[in-house]
Amino acid sequence: xxxxxxxxxxxRRIVVKVGSSSLTTATGGLDADRVDALVDxxxxxxxxxxxxxxxxxxxxxxAGLSPLGLRRRPKDLARxxxxxxxxxxxxxxxxxxxxxRYGVRVGQVLLTTDDTSRRAxxxxxxxxxxQLLAMGALPVVxxxxxxxxxxxxxxxxxxxxxxVAHLVRADLLVLLSDVDGLYDGxxxxxxxxxxxxxxxxxxxxxxxxxxxxxxxxGTGGMVTKVEAARIAAAAGIPVVLTSASQAADAxxxxxxxxxxxxxxxxxxxxxxxxxxxxxxxxxLVLDDGAVRAVTERGSSLLPAGIAAVEGDFVAGDPVELRxxxxxxxxxxxxxxxAKELPQxxxxxxxxxxxxxxxxxxxxxxxxxxxxxxxx
Numbered sequence: 614x615x616x617x618x619x620x621x622x623x624x625r626r627i628v629v630k631v632g633s634s635s636l637t638t639a640t641g642g643l644d645a646d647r648v649d650a651l652v653d654x655x656x657x658x659x660x661x662x663x664x665x666x667x668x669x670x671x672x673x674x675x676a677g678l679s680p681l682g683l684r685r686r687p688k689d690l691a692r693x694x695x696x697x698x699x700x701x702x703x704x705x706x707x708x709x710x711x712x713x714r715y716g717v718r719v720g721q722v723l724l725t726t727d728d729t730s731r732r733a734x735x736x737x738x739x740x741x742x743x744q745l746l747a748m749g750a751l752p753v754v755x756x757x758x759x760x761x762x763x764x765x766x767x768x769x770x771x772x773x774x775x776x777v778a779h780l781v782r783a784d785l786l787v788l789l790s791d792v793d794g795l796y797d798g799x800x801x802x803x804x805x806x807x808x809x810x811x812x813x814x815x816x817x818x819x820x821x822x823x824x825x826x827x828x829x830x831g832t833g834g835m836v837t838k839v840e841a842a843r844i845a846a847a848a849g850i851p852v853v854l855t856s857a858s859q860a861a862d863a864x865x866x867x868x869x870x871x872x873x874x875x876x877x878x879x880x881x882x883x884x885x886x887x888x889x890x891x892x893x894x895x896x897l898v899l900d901d902g903a904v905r906a907v908t909e910r911g912s913s914l915l916p917a918g919i920a921a922v923e924g925d926f927v928a929g930d931p932v933e934l935r936x937x938x939x940x941x942x943x944x945x946x947x948x949x950x951a952k953e954l955p956q957x958x959x960x961x962x963x964x965x966x967x968x969x970x971x972x973x974x975x976x977x978x979x980x981x982x983x984x985x986x987x988x
Contacts (some may be wrong), residue, residue, distance in 0.1 A: 614619060614757070615873060616673060616775055617679065617810065617876075618866040618868065618872065618873055619866060620742060620784075620785075620851060621785055621853060621864070621866045622865065622866035623782055623790075624695040624760065624783075624784035624785035624851075625663065625664055625665065625668075625882050626664070626665045626667075626746070626781060626782065626783045626784050626785075627664060627665070627666050627667070627679060627775055627783060627784065627785045627786075627864070628666075628667045628668075628669060628778040628781065628783045628785070628786050628787070629655065629657075629666060629667070629668050629669070629775055629786075629787045629860070630669040630670075630671075630770060630771060630773075630774035630787070630788050630789060630841075631651060631668070631669075631670050631672075631784070631789045631790075631857055632667075632671050632672075632771075632789065632790045632922060633671040633672045633675040634769070634784045634787055634790065634791045634956070635647060635651070635676070635790060635791060635856075635857035636648055636651070636670070636671070636672040636676075636704075636857075636974055637667075637672055637675040637676060639810045641954055642675075642676065642678070642679040642680075643672065643676045643703060643704065643707050643838060644951070645707065645804065647857070648707050648708065648711055649711050650857075651789075651857060652708065652712055652714075652715075653859060654719055654860045654861045654864065655668065655717040655736070656714075657861070658713060658861075658864045658912075660674075661749070665746045665781070666751055666777075666924035667742065667746070667751070667752045667754060667757070667777060668708075668751060668752065668754065669751050669754045669770055669773055669774040669777055670704065670708070670753055670754070670755055671755070672700070672704050672755075673694075673696075673697045673701040673704050673755055674686060674693055674696045674697045674700055675700065675920070676699075676700030676701075676703045677695070677696035677697060677698065677699035677700025677701075677703070678700070679694055680699050680700075680703070681699055682783065683694065683696060683825040683847070684955070688790075689887040692946065694840070700722070701721075704739070704753075705719065705721045705753060708753050709796065711813075712751060717749075717750075718750040718751070719746075719750065719751055719752075719753055720748065720750045720752050720753065720907040721752075721753055721755075721756035722729025722738075722741060722742060722752050722753070722754045722755075722875070722985070723754075723755055723938070724738060724755075724756060724757055724758070724773065724777075725756065725757045735780075735886065738780060739780055741920070742777075742780065742781050743781065746781070746812050752942065754773070754774075755770065755778055756770060756965060757772055769837045770838040771838050771840070772837060772840065772841050772844065772889060773890075774788065774841060774845075775841040775842070775845040775848075775850075775852075776844070776885060776886055776889060777845040777888070777942070777961015778845050778850050778888075778900075779844075779845065779848045779850065779858070780849075780886075783850055783851075784850070784851075785850065785851055785853070785901065786840060786841075786842075786845045786851070786852045786853075787852050787853045787863055788838050788842065788852060788853070788854045788855075789856065789857040789859070789860055790838065790854075790856060790857065791856060791857070792835065792841070792856060793807065793855050793856040793858075793859055793869065793870060794808065794809075794854055794855055794856075794869070794870040794871040795805040795807070795808045795811070795817065795820070795822075795835065795839065795854055795857075795871040796808065796820075797819070797820055798820075798821065798921070804983050806869075808814060808820070808871050809868065809871060809872065810871070810872045810873075810874065811842070811846075811872070811873045811874065811877055812874045812876075813874075814843070817839070822835045822836050823900055824840055828833065828951075829831070830866075834883060838854055838860055839854075842854060842873040843873075843973055844848050844889055845873070845876040846873045846874065846876045846877070846956065847876055848877060848878075848885055849875045849877055849878050851872065851874055852872070852873040853869075853870050853871070853872055853873075854870050854871045854873065854876060854913065855869050856870070858976075870911075871944075872896075877892060884984040887931060887945070887982070887984050888943055888944060888984045888986070889948070891944065892931065893924075893931050893932050893933040893944060894924055894925065894926035894930040894931060894932060895922070895923055895930070895932050895933075895947075896922070896923050896924060896926060896932055896933040896934070896941075897914070897919050897923075897932055897933070897934050897935065897947075897954075897977070897978075898920045898921040898922075898923070898935050898936075899914070899918050899920065899934055899936060899937070900918055900920050900937065901933065901936070901937065902918060903915075903917075903919065904920025904936050905932060906918065906944055906981075907942065907943055907983065908943065908985055909944055911980055912980060913976035913977075913978060913979045913980040913983070914945065914976060914977045914978040915959050915961075915962060915977060916954075916957040916958060916960050916961075916965065916977055917959055917960060917962075917974055918960065918961070919954070919957075919958050919959070919977060920937065920959075921958075922951060922954045922955060924951055925951050926947060926950070926951045927950045927951070928947060928948055928949055928950055929946055929947070929948075930947055931944055931945070931947075932944070932945060932946075932948070932978070933976070934946045934983075941986050942986060943978075943983055943984060943985050943986055944978075944983070944984055944986060945978035945982050945983035945984070946982040946983075947977060947978055948975060948976060948977055948978065948979065955975070958974065960984035962974045962975065962976075
């Protein structure tokens with residue numbers, strides 16, 4: 614066994630993500646045998662008490678299709694939310710019953726990006742998950758599809774799983790789907806080869822990654838899985854990508870699937886969410902001095918450095934910071950409403966405090982609520 618695979622075996626806190634296609638039929642509805650097979654593997658992996666597992670599970674919308682008489686996944690958000698409302702209860706009930714065979718308690722945790730990019734909500738999400746694990750329960754995490762809008766959705770559970778792995782400070786992320794790894798071409802075609810290990814982006818720069826899963830009931834494909842693996846690996850978390858049928862081998866460190874080596878170190882927790890899970894509600898155009906202050910000196914953004922405001926946002930919303938030529942340089946949580954900002958632009962905080970009061974002697978975006986964007 615390689616040292617990297619031994620690291621998989623030694624992982625104590627593990628996030629496992631399973632896709633809709635691995636839990637349901639193509640027409641919707643949960644496949645009890647598939648759920649039980651996955652639960653068998655996860656229960657055995659944690660049976661010695663040395664490992665903690667968080668399960669990020671798709672399948673709520675797919676599970677709700679058949680009970681609502683829907684033949685396929687609807688495209689409109691309202692009917693997706695209706696299907697999720699019906700299916701989420703069925704999904705958690707199935708997991709609860711299946712894990713009960715091993716005396717394992719299940720706790721449901723539903724998240725939106727809003728829950729995890731705002732400071733107080735983020736702390737609450739971490740505390741809930743950490744306490745569930747401390748009390749011996751197995752958290753089942755899903756996106757809160759029933760209330761999420763297009764603006765506050767993760768969009769796919771692969772990305773959610775990568776961010777949850779960072780949130781709970783996991784030692785390993787396992788992505789399970791209907792494909793047994795990343796291939797250098799279409800795995801259904803002869804002559805393609807499974808890529809066993811990825812040590813960095815350059816290892817797969819030549820690979821053309823498809824976008825569709827086999828079953829047609831989920832939203833993700835190989836593109837979202839590789840992106841999730843990149844996010845987790847850059848945050849210091851190794852990733853194994855394989856099929857649900859090979860979950861046991863993956864957790865045992867055997868040479869299944871594709872292993873993505875960790876490529877970076879952990880960043881400040883919330884900043885990873887801000888970068889990868891938030892949708893900017895507007896943008897601020899910075900002058901050249903402010904761009905340098907934010908990107909080179911790690912400074913907060915002050916009113917004096919803002920040239921223009923666009924969008925309709927309120928205090929606490931994520932906004933994009935752009936240079937004068939339109940290049941996105943950072944993303945952050947703004948401290949003022951869009952309607953307040955125009956009267957503040959180009960002015961010093963001391964002047965604003967003197968004229969408008971002490972509440973205006975503060976940053977527009979504090980450096981602790983700001984993340985630089987690549988490129």
